[in-house]
Amino acid sequence: MxxxxxxxxxxxxxxxxxxxxxxxxxxxxxxxxxxxxxxxxxxxxxxxxxxxxxxxxxxxxxxxxxxxxxxxxxxxxxxxxxxxxxxxxxxxERTDVTLPVRPGPIAEGRIHPVSQVLDEVVEIFADMGFSVAEGPDIETDEMNFDKLNIPAEHPARQDHDTFYFAPKADGSRLLLRTHTSPVQIRTMVSQKPPIRIIAPGRVYRCDSDQTHTPMFHQVEGLVIDESTHMGHLKWVLQEFCKAFFEVDEVKMRFRASHFPFTEPSMEVDIGAEAIGKPGQWLEILGCGMVHPNVLKNCGLDPEKYQGFAFGVGLDRLTMLKYGIPDLRAFFSGDLTWLSHYGFSTLDVPTLAGGLSS
Known part of the structure; x- marks a missing residue:
């Protein structure tokens, strides 16, 4: 062709x-x-x-x-x-515009309760003029214990309480931090007063039951200047508790205690009216005035500077405020649990709009 x-x-x-x-x-x-x-x-x-x-x-x-x-x-x-x-x-393919809008990923996704509570805590302390400080999860004996005035024979330094790494050639050992106090130490070493920080983060201890897990979350606060006293500490904690539990008044009691890094040291209880259980007391945190030896270890003159510190478990605050009975569920990865206790991704806590609204 x-x-x-x-x-x-x-x-x-x-x-x-x-x-x-x-x-x-x-x-x-x-x-x-x-x-x-x-x-x-x-x-x-x-x-x-x-x-x-x-x-x-x-x-x-x-x-x-x-x-x-x-x-x-x-x-x-x-x-x-x-x-x-x-x-x-x-x-x-026709769309019935009278049907309700289907929820998308933003509406279906959930923020973990601990993450939400951390945002609430940061919001409250930021309003008081605190900044957020962070540090490594893997620490040295010096930062985690020595500079905090914790003696060598203290039970917290034993293998049954602390996760240690294998010893180095010189005999020293790294460890998973047992509290966020090393962040306070690093701040005092690197920054001159006045200091006003909170230090949130993960901490690790050899413990596991309904109210304890090997890894949990903590937030600590530190204020160092030339004139801070016990009254300031009480006011900060009282204002924090009122804002966090979203009540107008909160009953508090301070019980004498002992921590190597504070003197005097106190345990703080609040009236359970804050969570709808009148007639009971709830232990929520430990606090005290920074020990002079800790100030010396960080290169600060205890004759010139003083301050206070406090520490509270974020997981415990979460359980108290939102009625969660078992700490182990926090780390189970159960989506059904998270959909029940979790928060909307758009529910950003603010003091003006309400922390948990």
């Missing part, structure tokens, strides 16, 4: 086949049969080499023109079929 009449017949047949294609699959089959490597037009192009030179140019131009016309017809038919398919789809 090389004459002009044959080419017209071929063009007529291909145009008919293109027009008769009922869907995109059939149209693609026509394209392959015409323009594919072994298609009818491609076979014509392969005959150019066997033609006399005087015929080759004319025949080549004619075949190229035919190829262009067929390609244009294929594109036009493809557009028609795609438009028809879209119209058919729109007829069958």
């Amino acid at each position: 090389s004459g002009a009449d044959d080419l017209k017949v071929l063009e007529k047949n291909l145009i008919a086949e293109i027009g008769g294609a009922k869907d995109l699959t059939a149209l693609d089959a026509v394209r392959v049969s015409a323009l594919g490597k072994k298609g009818r037009i491609s076979e014509l192009m392969s005959k150019l080499g066997s033609l006399p030179p005087e015929e080759r140019k004319t025949f080549g131009q004619t075949v190229n023109t035919l190829k262009g016309q067929i390609s244009a017809a294929l594109d036009a038919r493809k557009t028609e079929l795609e438009t028809a398919a879209l119209d058919e789809r729109l007829k069958t």
